[in-house]
Amino acid sequence: MVAITIHTKMYQLVMLLITIQSCSAVIYSLNxxxxxxxxxxxxxxxxxxxxxxxxxxxxxxxxxxxxxxxxxxxxxxxxxxxxxxxxxxxxxxxxxxxxxxxxxxxxxxxxxxxxxxxxxxxxxxxxxxxxxxxxxxxxxxxxxxxAGDTIDIDTYDVIVAVVYVILILLNVIGSCYDIMFCKGREKSGNPYLLAFSISRNWDRMVASPKKGSEPRLERLKLFHGMRTMTMFCVFFSHTVLMMAFSYVNNPLYIEKAYEDPMKQILFNGSLVTHTFFVMSSFLMAFNLQLHAEKHQLGWHHWPKGVLTRWLRLTPTYALVLATISTWMRHLGSGPLWELVVGSEAAACRRYWWAHLLYVNNYVYDDALCAPQTWYLAADTQLFCFGLLLCIAAQSKRARTAALTLTFLASLVITALHTYLQDLEAVVIQSPE
Structure with a gap:
């Protein structure tokens, strides 16, 4: 009994020494x-x-x-x-x-x-x-x-300005054409001009579902509330993320914030983005099933679906990137303007192609271009893979096997990625 007690105390002493040794080079807190x-x-x-x-x-x-x-x-x-x-x-x-x-x-x-x-x-x-x-x-x-340094307006600035002028003119012409010749929604007219009518686009955006539309889609109204709540969490997360791109006047406040459980919602807000992946995947599979009830699914649906998504997202996305790359540089000044805005503009000029191909989450540089759009690339890649999976696995047995294998593969890939690159178990927004 005495021998067991001695061994227990020696074990506790050794563990205490190991703990002290491992902590001796780190200060966890300062007054x-x-x-x-x-x-x-x-x-x-x-x-x-x-x-x-x-x-x-x-x-x-x-x-x-x-x-x-x-x-x-x-x-x-x-x-x-x-x-x-x-x-x-x-x-x-x-x-x-x-x-x-x-x-x-x-x-x-x-x-x-x-x-x-x-x-x-x-x-x-x-x-x-x-x-x-x-x-x-x-x-x-x-x-x-x-003193006296200015940013010259270059050819790319002029091109983007011309694009903006054309878009504004099209909106003005389309809106005037709709009001003067089509009397709002009373008459139809040239569809290409009416596509730029502000009033018609607004009506379509806020319109209720038409009578006779798919009743099963009515059950998905709750997604609007979920997306709204998720967007608030994303905004909070990005306010914290800005500390990595700018100077902080009170770094001690941020360091102490890590001890506050309530502020962990902000520091880990980026995880909320995964709800968008889940909703996007569900809606893609759900709508594809509705389409399959009346149409035969074939391999031609995959390139068609990918191209449709690319055409839906890319024009607006490209205009945002073009604005960041050009005129955003001219909209302000200050000690950190060049560091934050100027570096992002330079990165967008260099990596615009990765964004338009939706592979920008694999292209990294110290000067990030629109870093918040990583989720758009990830969602597009998941869409392409998910659509391919849904088309390939159309029987009940094939779907069960596909879901099981992809679920297990996702666990293994994440575990290996975390282990081999010595990452944290979850994404942690550390101060640096």
Whole structure:
């Protein structure tokens, strides 16, 4: 009995030592006094006032903290940053610097700001060393804006503007034609012009189902409520997601928010998007079954269904991408405008083809183009696969086998993907 007790205590001691060892390099929480001993994670000089000066230069850059000697503060920063699930990486700091004002003492010639790398590193290193006794090195200059810099209107901007003018004219002509010659809904007329009538399109959008329409579709009205509630959750999720693309004035608030169970609804809101996949798949299969009651399903339905979906989604989608790539750049300015909007415009110009082919969720770059449209690509791919499956498996036995195999395959693929790439069990929107 004594031997068992001794072994139990030794086992508990070993497990305690292993736990302490595994946790020794990570700080999970800091009080505010200790937290504010670290350099500010983000900081921006005044943007508009800076660029009012002649030969001014404003740069947004990332810096790495380091030290060549023992530093308790640097150790604390590294250990706190190692808890990546809930903490920002405080070993890197991000600054928007008015080079010609903040770093004036480090510039020999204020007019020579062609390569501000050395000036920025020396300037910030001096400030951080003076206040915190640690050093910094320049990691990357995101962009530099100089007084008088403007974004020129290029050929693509002109093309998109012409497209907008044509669409507006078509809407005006179609609406006037409908009102003046067709008297609203009283008469029919040229279908191509009436397709651009605002009043007719509005009536179709808000119209109730016609009498004699498929009664089984009436049972699906609840989908409108489900989609509305899901959209609210998606909006909440994307407000949190913006912290990954911009500077945050109060990073401690976000880090503490991970301890609040109620805010997990926001951090995990992206999972709600999967309800769209379920609804989309159900509606596709349901409508296909209704169609199959009166028509013989064949392989020709697959390319026809894929093409119909592509034509329904792509014109509007293409116009949104074209707007982001061109005129969105001209609609504002600020210290983070080029970082957030300009980088997205450049990415859309580079990867527009992946979006129009709906494979953009497999094409990744640091500068993402319309990142929220990943679900549109995923939904389109699932639609193509689901439609193929429904056409291939038309007997009860074939459908049972197909659903069973695809369900098991989805579990295996997800498990392997998570294991081999060492991912979290669920999608976690960590601060970084």
């Amino acid at each position: 505010e006094t200790e937290y504010y001993k670290m350099p500010r994670l983000y900081d921006l000089d005044e943007y508009s006032a800076c660029l009012q000066e002649p030969a001014a230069a404003y740069c947004v850059a990332d810096f790495e903290l380091f030290t060549e000697e023992d530093s308790a503060l640097m150790d604390m920063i590294q250990q706190y940053s190692d808890h990546k699930m809930k903490h920002f990486n405080h070993t890197q700091i991000h600054r928007g610097v008015c080079v010609t004002r903040t770093c004036a003492d480090f510039i020999q010639n204020l007019n020579d700001t062609a390569d501000p790398s050395g000036v920025l590193e020396a300037c910030l290193n001096h400030t951080i060393w003076k206040d915190y006794r640690i050093q910094v090195r320049l990691k990357e200059i995101r962009y530099c804006k100089r």
